[in-house]
Amino acid sequence: MTSSIQNFIRERRNGRKRALALPSWNEDFIIRLGITTILEGHTGCVNCLEWNKEGSLLVSGSDDQFIRIWRPHDAEQPISVSNVVTPLSSIKTSHTRNIFATRFFDNHSKIISGAADHEVHVTDLTTQQSVFSEKFENRVKKISVVDNYRFLSAVEDGSAQLSDTRAGRSFPIFSITASNLPRVANIKEVKSIDFHANTNMIAVGSGGGLVRIFDARFDKNEPTLMFGKMFFPGHCDRDRGGYSVTHVAFSEDGSELLANMGSEHVYLYDVKNPSLTSLKLPEFDSTPEEPSPLPSKAEALKETGNLLFSEQQYFGAFQTYLDALSSCPGHPVLLNNAASALLNRKLIGDKYESFLFCQRALKKHSNYRKARIRAIKLLRNIDLIVAKDESEKLYEYDLKNSDKKEISASRKIRDNILKVLGDVPDDEEEDAESAAPIWLDYKNRFVGHYNCQTDIKEASFLGSEFIAAGSDCGNLFVWQRNGKLIFIAKADGNILNCVQPNPKLTSIATAGIDNEIKLWQPVDESLSDSYNSVNSTAGLVEHVEENSESLRQHVRQDNELMAQMNSQFCVNQ
Incomplete structure (x- = not known):
């Protein structure tokens, strides 16, 4: 080469042109x-x-x-x-x-x-x-x-x-x-x-x-x-x-x-x-709850990723799930597993990207329960108003289509979110829902x-x-x-x-x-x-x-400095 x-x-x-590209x-x-x-x-x-x-x-x-x-x-x-x-x-x-x-x-x-x-x-x-x-x-x-x-x-x-x-x-x-x-x-x-x-x-x-x-x-x-x-x-x-x-x-x-x-x-x-x-999740449809089986190559990579995950090697697990997704793009099981690895890797922004992987899984297979439950739990840390809405949708769906165990689980998720949410005034909920994002x-x-x-x-x-x-x-x-x-x-x-x-x-x-x-x-x-x-x-x-760790330390120091500046600004006012 x-x-x-x-x-x-x-x-x-x-001065000669090359017939074949490098x-x-x-x-x-x-x-x-x-x-x-x-x-x-x-x-x-x-x-x-x-x-x-x-x-x-x-x-x-x-x-x-x-x-x-x-x-x-x-x-x-x-x-x-x-x-x-x-x-x-x-x-x-x-x-x-x-x-x-x-x-x-x-x-x-x-x-x-x-x-x-x-x-x-x-x-x-x-x-x-x-x-x-x-x-x-x-x-x-x-x-x-x-x-x-x-x-x-x-x-x-x-x-x-x-x-x-x-x-x-x-x-x-x-x-x-x-x-x-x-x-x-x-x-x-x-x-x-x-x-x-x-x-x-x-x-x-x-x-x-x-x-x-x-x-x-x-x-x-x-x-x-x-x-x-x-x-x-x-x-x-x-x-x-x-x-x-x-x-x-x-x-x-x-x-x-x-x-x-x-x-x-x-x-x-x-x-x-x-x-x-957008933090909204795809609506339920008539597809089966469990996604289709993986091809053999992707299945082998998934098993390797699962082994790394069980050994708490979350970085390696995520990288392996990405390899599997390259072999089988968009498969909801792989997307959900990658979301789990991100959630445990805990770098800045990983929780949000974990949610995005769940969201992508549900766009491919909207009734995939594992991905939906993980997404709703992640929403508790991102936007409680949306988390409440999505947990209620899951509970209502389970009442019509699921067994008692699943109904009990979705009710517990909903009740926990409502407990954390507390008494948020209705006008604040309406403001949050009507604030259309302008960022891509x-x-x-x-x-x-x-x-x-x-x-x-x-x-x-x-x-x-x-x-x-x-x-x-x-x-x-x-x-x-x-x-x-x-x-x-x-x-x-x-x-x-x-x-x-x-x-x-x-x-x-x-x-x-x-x-x-x-x-x-x-x-x-x-x-x-x-x-x-x-x-x-x-x-x-x-x-x-x-x-x-250097980035986390920098962000902490930066936030402390900004808090001091804002405090000084309020005093000067």
Whole structure:
């Protein structure tokens, strides 16, 4: 495989087109990822990376205020352990503080950069001079290119700015104000932005954890921007101010959006067919109570998952149930078992996702009693009003269709919920029922990394089937798109922020607090021991539990700080 990459690069440099495409990402490649090249030249933290469209050049920006251009893939060098590459070009920019964003621009003849000095610059690669600049009200965190003369900037003053180099001006196309922050704490910074040219959609990630998507129409005059969708994980507290969306990225076809959420996890949102956050359960129907038997492969995986569950290895059990679901998608028994594993794994957000798995099981088989009872019990911790309604529906159904034992069980569930609910005034129940959600929920969730210490941490698609992200622990994390964690490896001595897959090759460039950039490629199995990679279940669990405890501690401290701030605000009033 490594020779095929080298042959591809050699043919491209010689101007020949390759008839056959390179292999796409697969799990075997991922678990053999290793650092094959180190890019040395920066003298400060490397905060941003981008490949050109051909995957031949890489641009980076740093705390040292330099832009550097690299050609990391060199066909003359064998893929081995840690080749060292120096930059093709080093440009001292006009920035006076840390560079957070860099992008190739105008057919790769220029570089856009944004920084902590509140400025964006367009630098000509030939003259190495700034040919366009703009100063905003706060730090510039991300940049997305629209076309050869326009680009978007995410600015921490709460705005998304459109810069037009042909007209020589910039103006806000969106600003966060109190009026468009319903029930969300007053954190307004725009942290991330992405533009998808084929669909004309703009995604904006901000403080508070919200992701907004706009439909943009660009013409010769000012663009027309229509608000489209707002995404937010269903279990998160919409009044809490500790979240921030540190990175957003559209999938290649624009149908999905990846969001790395600070103080939380990585989320995949369905842009094409989104669903509102809903706690309602499907109505009963005439299907049998017990689902159909599983195929033999899925049954064997389920039994393995059950064994791990009985040994209280809930992380491994959940991963195994995900494997079974890949073999037999949507089977209610597997979904219910996965829900049970999540409930016992007890990471942040696991109770809510456990409910979602039960909900999915009931959409496939609405009379599956085990899933319905588990869902109702979970609703006690999510929304008591909905839990009461669903428990009453179950009791009424059992009165007509079930035996005395099941009637007694459903009556007990209902009575316990009513006891917890207590004397809630009718008008409060009506208010809760009539509060229609305006947020769209996530499609998949990716847990295990830690994203609290920096607000530029990325998450990226590796092809269409895998997701990669950095972490405050310095590790590179890779998941299957169903949420199964398959790979962890040390990528930075402190914090890993940047994860940029090559658009043409099975390679990844990473960067963070360390001064150097690292290039990852699948290596021969004989070399894989040279890297501190983890793909065993025990190793994955150790890292996930450590990061999860760090996240819990951060959230506790953040909540205490917010409580103090709110208390002080009340005193001052």
